[in-house]
Amino acid sequence: MYEPRTYRHWVKDNELVSFKVVVKETDLYIRATTNLEPKALKLVMKYRDMLEQYIERHPSFFTSLKPISIKDDAPAIVIRMAESAKTAGVGPMAAVAGAIAEFVGTELLAFSPEVIIENGGDIYLKSLKKRLIGIYAGKSPLTGKIALEIEGEETPMGICTSSGTVGHSLSFGKADAAIVLSKSATLADAAATAIGNLITQLSDIPLGIELAQKIEGVTGVIIIKDDKMGLWGEVKVCPTSI
Numbered sequence: 001m002y003e004p005r006t007y008r009h010w011v012k013d014n015e016l017v018s019f020k021v022v023v024k025e026t027d028l029y030i031r032a033t034t035n036l037e038p039k040a041l042k043l044v045m046k047y048r049d050m051l052e053q054y055i056e057r058h059p060s061f062f063t064s065l066k067p068i069s070i071k072d073d074a075p076a077i078v079i080r081m082a083e084s085a086k087t088a089g090v091g092p093m094a095a096v097a098g099a100i101a102e103f104v105g106t107e108l109l110a111f112s113p114e115v116i117i118e119n120g121g122d123i124y125l126k127s128l129k130k131r132l133i134g135i136y137a138g139k140s141p142l143t144g145k146i147a148l149e150i151e152g153e154e155t156p157m158g159i160c161t162s163s164g165t166v167g168h169s170l171s172f173g174k175a176d177a178a179i180v181l182s183k184s185a186t187l188a189d190a191a192a193t194a195i196g197n198l199i200t201q202l203s204d205i206p207l208g209i210e211l212a213q214k215i216e217g218v219t220g221v222i223i224i225k226d227d228k229m230g231l232w233g234e235v236k237v238c239p240t241s242i
Helices: 037-057 076-088 092-108 185-198 202-214
Strands: 017-023 026-032 115-119 122-126 131-134 146-150 157-162 177-182 218-225 228-233 237-239
Touching: 017 037, 026 037, 026 092, 037 076, 037 092, 076 092, 076 185, 092 115, 092 122, 092 157, 092 185, 122 131, 122 185, 146 157, 157 185, 177 185, 185 202, 185 218, 202 218, 202 228
Parallel strands: none
Antiparallel strands: 017 026, 026 115, 115 122, 122 157, 131 146, 146 237, 157 177, 177 218, 218 228
């Protein structure tokens, strides 16, 4: 079922230009100081081609739900996904949305000092000032009530979400939102999947927090289930009027 992407407007700003890039399953909503759509499109196609060609030669990279070994001569995005998946204990494709956002965003920084990329609920953020990012947790009463507060000097940063109740991504849990912060959006995506898989009921929130603490490179986590929320790490939340 189609999920309206209203959360795409929950990163508040008035000065950045917004545009979309869609290639097959990849659907990016990008904000930058100028319209970089042609450059972003080329980058999306470049990284998708790398992944598709690698998967054609190594189908297990696409299908495995567990970490797998790869060759050293694999493309950089494949290596980063495999490393992040190993760190989080999930299959490499659990990191694909965060990886595309991160690799495209990093290259766009050559043309814009600020870049915000949202890819299916996963965000790559490079900002020069404080940003408030509204939290979308499906039917949870906390949706739209709170926001993440991110300082410019904390970026670049990945802010990635896994949900067992929203969207089409594979999750074995029932969390309304497992949101992970990391310097790497690729790792944040893989870790969010791993943590989200653990949450089937309210009493699982501490287990998710415990796992987040064990994943090297994770700097913070927010877990939302129904009307309850658990926090750990370098996370600042505030009420929002979004």
